[in-house]
Amino acid sequence: MDAGDLAPLVTEFARHLTGLGHASLTVSGYDAAARHLAQWLTLAKIAVADIDDGVTDRFARHRCRCPGIRREKGVSEKYVRRVRWFVEFLGERGIVQRKPKLASPTLDRRVVEFQDWLRQHRGVTELTIDRHGRMVMRLLPALGIRPRSWNAQLIRNVIIAETKRVSLAYVKTMTMALRGFLRFLSARGLCRAGLDQAVPIIPQWRLSSLPRYIGSSDVEVLIATCDQTTATGVRDRAILLLLARLGLRAGDILSLRLTDIDWQQATLSVRGKGRRETRLPLPQDAGDAVLAYLDQARPHVVDGRIFFMSNAPIRPLTRSSAVSDVVRCAIRKAGITTPSNGANLLRHSAATAMLRGGATLDTVGAVLRHRSPDMTAHYAKVDVTMLLQIAQPWPGDA
Structure with a gap:
């Protein structure tokens, strides 16, 4: 299709998408949609500067007989989304008037x-x-x-x-x-x-429930679900190993930077709640997994953060839910029934495994960076072997 006067901008749009990390097939789809819009504007005698939501709505409804297009019916919703993205691109460059953004609520x-x-x-x-x-x-x-x-x-x-x-x-x-x-x-x-x-105190029986965790064998099954032949699998394996071996929070994963790893000393610096910085030992398998991600799968960007989204556009992980999604996906692949499916599941599992392996509460608390020993003592509830040694006979038992 002939993009006419918009041809240079369509080409620039395609280069922009490529720079964001989109696959060539995806870029070609957006390129075709942008050229289609350009040709339709010419046939409809609409100036580029007059493009607005009403124009894109007209494009979405038109019975397409544009040269080079085989469709006889209206264009698809997915196709229109691509067109709107191109229009947004034109707005960023001042070619068309951008829709004003809704003002954020004014704070006192x-x-x-x-x-x-x-x-x-x-x-x-x-x-x-x-x-x-x-x-x-x-x-x-x-x-x-x-x-x-x-x-x-x-x-x-x-x-x-x-x-x-x-x-x-x-x-x-x-x-x-x-x-x-x-x-x-x-x-x-x-x-x-x-x-x-x-201010009234809202009743909550703190630490009254049991920690939600899975056994060490199930943790290994989760980690093994990652397909190391794909960039996503390499990234997810590194994330799962950091969660499972060091009991990191989802927020810790998001904030990790390249400068936080000391490869010579095999340590990882973590800044948790209250900006407290803690240096933790980096286990061999977790370190190898992070190194594999940096070498094979991490995008080549200037940003110092370690973990990035696997789909375009290239951007770092910014929400805890993205880390929890990695855990949920692994649980689904492993077919494991769990009491929880978020990132904290592996944190609780790491604490429980350390206690059952003979670690003291102080040691577990130091690794998990608990402020209060009560938080660490919470995990003692599931150490059945130790609890059996102090359990008293039930009154009345023969």
Whole structure:
């Protein structure tokens, strides 16, 4: 098809997609869609500068008789998505007018300052900072705009009202955000001191359940499901081994950088909650798997982060759910029935295996980077061999 005056931009669009890591077959599909749009614009006598959502909708509905196209029916939805991507590309280059983005919700000035305070002094992640800001903003209409007028009764009433609208787990997180906000305001003399003590405690029996884990043999089965002949399989095997051998969190995987690995000392530097940096020994198999990924499968990019998405466009893993998806996929391939299917399953399994292998609670806590020994003691519940040694006879047994 003849792209006419848009031909140079179509060629640039194809080069752009190739640079993002898309396969040649994918690029050719987008190239064809862009050329089709260009030819249809010429036949419909529509100027390129006039392209908007209405024009792309017309393109999607037209009964295609464009030269070089065999379709007699309307173009497919997938085809239209490709066209819209090309139009977005034109907008980025100022060829067509871009649709204005929806403005982000405006945050209260004090909430913005609270977020800055969390960022500078509390060492929490950007995800937590954003969540705390949104939760405080949710509560502000009920609390009022003058913090100096807030009192304990008002604080309690607002939280109790929220328990009737959302889950208790959500409210528990909301109370955490509100307590932090009240302490921030109090430190600056913007509200009464001690109001954070008025925030109701949402009942939760901490550490009352058993850890969710799988046995060591099942962990090895999960790791063996990775197809090492593919880039995705090489990456997933490295991720699974780091989770299973070192008990890393999903967030630890996301934040790993090339500079965090000391190959000479065989150690891995991990920055967990509160920006605390811990240097862990890198097991041989996990180190070999990471090295194989860096050598065979990682995209050649300037970005210092280690793990990237396996599908185009090239971008690093940025969400914990992506790491959990790796675990879920391996569980499905292995056909294992598990009590959980997220990344934490392998963290719990690593802790349980270390305890059963004779490691002390202090050692396990150091590897898992627990702040409280109570968190590590939680795993002692599933060490049946040790528990049998201290179990007392049931009263009345003969």
